[in-house]
Amino acid sequence: xxxxxxxxxxxxxxxxxxxxxxxxxxxxxxxxxxxxxxxxxxxxxxxxxxxxxxxxxxxxxxxxxxxxxxxxxxxxxxxxxxxxxxxxxxxxxxxxxxxxxxxxxxxxxxxxxxxxxxxxxxxxxxxxxxxxxxxxxxxxxxxxxxxxxxxxxxxxxxxxxxxxxxxxxxxxxxxxxxxxxxxxxxxxxxxxxxxxxxxxxxxxxxxxxxxxxxxxxxxxxxxxxxxxxxxxxxxxxxxxxxxxxxxxxxxxxxxxxxxxxxxxxxxxxxxxxxxxxxxxxxxxxxxxxxxxxxxxxxxxxxxxxxxxxxxxxxxxxxxxxxxxxxxxxxxxxxxxxxxxxxxxxxxxxxxxxxxxxxxxxxxxxxxxxxxxxxxxxxxxxxxxxxxxxxxxxxxxxxxxxxxxxxxxxxxxxxxxxxxxxx
Amino acid sequence: xxxxxxxxxxxxxxxxxxxxxxxxxxxxxxxxxxxxxxxxxxxxxxxxxxxxxxxxxxxxxxxxxxxxxxxxxxxxxxxxxxxxxxxxxxxxxxxxxxxxxxxxxxxxxxxxxxxxxxxxxxxxxxxxxxxxxxxxxxxxxxxxxxxxxxxxxxxxxxxxxxxxxxxxxxxxxxxxx
Numbered sequence: 001x002x003x004x005x006x007x008x009x010x011x012x013x014x015x016x017x018x019x020x021x022x023x024x025x026x027x028x029x030x031x032x033x034x035x036x037x038x039x040x041x042x043x044x045x046x047x048x049x050x051x052x053x054x055x056x057x058x059x060x061x062x063x064x065x066x067x068x069x070x071x072x073x074x075x076x077x078x079x080x081x082x083x084x085x086x087x088x089x090x091x092x093x094x095x096x097x098x099x100x101x102x103x104x105x106x107x108x109x110x111x112x113x114x115x116x117x118x119x120x121x122x123x124x125x126x127x128x129x130x131x132x133x134x135x136x137x138x139x140x141x142x143x144x145x146x147x148x149x150x151x152x153x154x155x156x157x158x159x160x161x162x163x164x165x166x167x168x169x170x171x172x173x174x175x176x177x178x179x180x181x182x183x184x185x186x187x188x189x190x191x192x193x194x195x196x197x198x199x200x201x202x203x204x205x206x207x208x209x210x211x212x213x214x215x216x217x218x219x220x221x222x223x224x225x226x227x228x229x230x231x232x233x234x235x236x237x238x239x240x241x242x243x244x245x246x247x248x249x250x251x252x253x254x255x256x257x258x259x260x261x262x263x264x265x266x267x268x269x270x271x272x273x274x275x276x277x278x279x280x281x282x283x284x285x286x287x288x289x290x291x292x293x294x295x296x297x298x299x300x301x302x303x304x305x306x307x308x309x310x311x312x313x314x315x316x317x318x319x320x321x322x323x324x325x326x327x328x329x330x331x332x333x334x335x336x337x338x339x340x341x342x343x344x345x346x347x348x349x350x351x352x353x354x355x356x357x358x359x360x361x362x363x364x365x366x367x368x369x370x371x372x373x374x375x376x377x378x379x380x381x382x383x384x385x386x387x388x389x390x391x392x393x394x395x396x397x398x399x400x401x402x403x404x405x406x407x408x409x410x411x412x413x414x415x416x417x418x419x420x421x422x
Numbered sequence: 423x424x425x426x427x428x429x430x431x432x433x434x435x436x437x438x439x440x441x442x443x444x445x446x447x448x449x450x451x452x453x454x455x456x457x458x459x460x461x462x463x464x465x466x467x468x469x470x471x472x473x474x475x476x477x478x479x480x481x482x483x484x485x486x487x488x489x490x491x492x493x494x495x496x497x498x499x500x501x502x503x504x505x506x507x508x509x510x511x512x513x514x515x516x517x518x519x520x521x522x523x524x525x526x527x528x529x530x531x532x533x534x535x536x537x538x539x540x541x542x543x544x545x546x547x548x549x550x551x552x553x554x555x556x557x558x559x560x561x562x563x564x565x566x567x568x569x570x571x572x573x574x575x576x577x578x579x580x581x582x583x584x585x586x587x588x589x590x591x592x593x594x595x596x597x598x599x
Contacts, residue, residue: 290521297518300510339479421466 002262005401014392015398020305022387029279029381031060058422059375065372066126072389073122074221075363077115078242080397083108084177085210086246088203091196096416099271100265103406104257107248108183108401109177110391114178123166130276130371133157133227150227157224164222169213176206178292184408191410197368214239217270222363225370233292238366240285244328249276252352262406269420278355284331285359286325310369316376320365327358351366360386427596428569430456432555434591435583436489437448438464444587445470451583456567459559471486485511488526493527494520495592509520518569555595 083105090098105114127134137143150157179202187195215235223234231237240416251274259262296304311317332355341347408414435441438460448455449472458471491534497520506514541547559565566584568579581592 007483290518294518294521300509337483339475 002158003405003407005257005262007398007402007408010052011398013077013104014394015395018387018394019391022384022389022391025380025384026388027384029059029379029384032380033064036061042085043268047225059372060129064121064372064375064377064381065131065385067368067376068123068385070126070130071360071363071367072385073115073119074110074240074367076361077119077247077391078238079246080109080111080393081173081210081214082239082242082246083110083250084173084180085207085243086250087180088176088206090209091199091203092207094413096413097270097420098415098417099411100144100261100407100417101250101254101270101369102408102411103275103401103404104253104263105246107397107400108182108246108253109181110176110251110403111396112170112174114392114396116174119170119316120166120184122201123163127159130367131227151225151331155287157227158278162220163222165216169217172209172213176202176209176273180206185404187411188409193412195410196412214242219364222366226307228303228364231292231296231304231307232289233288233295237285237288240281240288241359241362244281244285245356246279247274247281248352248359251275251278251348255349255352258345258408265418267408267420269422270417271345271348272339272343272418272422275336275348275351277335278348278352279332279342282328282336282355286329286333289325289328309363310373314369314374317369320361320378324358324361324365327354328362331355331358427598428571428598430555430576430595430597431568431570431580431584432595433581433587433589433591434556434558434567434593435566436562436590437587437588438467440588441564442467442470444584444589447587448566448583452574452581453568453583455476456569456572458567459567461560461564462561464490464564478540481539482532482536485539486532488490488535489531490524492531493524497523533570553597554594555597563590566571 039347086105087102087109089095090102133137133147133150134155137145138147139154140149166266182200183195183199183202187199217233218238222238223230251271254263254266255271258266293308294309311321332351335347335351336342341351364382365380411417432445435444440459441460442464443459445455445467445500449470455471458467460467484520498515501516502514507513509519512519545552554560555567556563556565566589568580568584570580573580575583581594584592
């Protein structure tokens, strides 16, 4: 059994190709955008009439680049923090079955630091173009573009407080991650149960902290794009999307590692449990998604329905709306329903990437209509940016995988994981 | 002894580890075990007894699907076909509105159907008479029942086999059909 992940030159080469491919597609996408000018201008004027974008800045081609950057940053950062959350809940619940596989989500957490830095940089560049509320004139009563509603939210949505929250959340999350890493490394060296007990306490505090801050982060980073609109389900909605993506990635990585001769003790029962996680939380995501939709659909209050009008009444976004539901609900629900499909890796190997892509589409739908209105598009730029981020993300987490042995040596419940049987 | 009923050899076991090993070695001798009764779930006992996977989940799916169909038929029949009504400005066929009820009916019928199916197939139905080979299997003993006629060994041979595998006690019991 290979104990240390070998991040060899072959994998690095493939990641480089992925990166270059993404870059190429991005450049093609940008080239198209610059040359097409305002080709979308006449399309779907119905939508614009619904939207009360008094004084919303004009559409420029680079807004689409910014919007894509933001989608990818939120998506990958969310996967990374959710993987750390996965590690934490395994310790909080004192779970034994997962003791042997925890190094994989732990490695996914390595993206947290570069992801956070990228997020701050991109926010500094793009704030006016993505977040409508950052414009000063909205709060100036003498300006004709003054917005009464947004002014009412000023106590919460102002730049210092927003940035403070962002830095505070990312900082504390990273602090907990470093603590968890430190104690796991200590456990490998010293053995005993002292580290494990310490990790229990750290994880408990982290889970409570994360439960609050994740919701607030979701309001800040995604919900505040549609500044007028609000939904009390939104924190959970984003959580569900992040969480199921993280679970799908963890499952997929474990299966791929197993196929390549690592983690060979992972038996069908562990795979089954991971598959159940992906299945169950796909349904959970649907539940949250639908709860948000149904109440707004039924109450039929204009300020609330605008969010769905932008997505459902648009010729461009409507197909994505359906694809989102098909990829994230109907497909995993029907495909992973039987026991065999969760126990054998060839089913999960198909399902996990599709679920991951489905949730990328989910974030695309959360961000794009709010930022670009009717000028949204899905082409080379979107795919290229995704590949670009994916290659960087994979590089960081695979590199992180080499830093610690793949299996915890001294985890007190390792035996339970090795003989997990359900 | 009367001719009515079926004769069983019963082995009583005190410990589940001994029981599990006994099941393997008894089955290894080609003996057909009728059933094993234990006061609590014993991990891995289905594999040792060579049970096939329960088809209860298929029953659950069928009942659940039935619930989905019934709920949709009911609501579409009432709200769309029989007496169309405009509620909250929605269409006559507001599918999103039907989903919660459909979901509840699916869960309800799946749950009831599954419990009912389980009770019927495991002889716990109200009109059925559960077979109790030894009352102590509801307390602290594990009971292994072997039907004599279905096996080539004689009663005495079977008892000896069970005792050699750690049974603390062996009996013969006549069960009514």
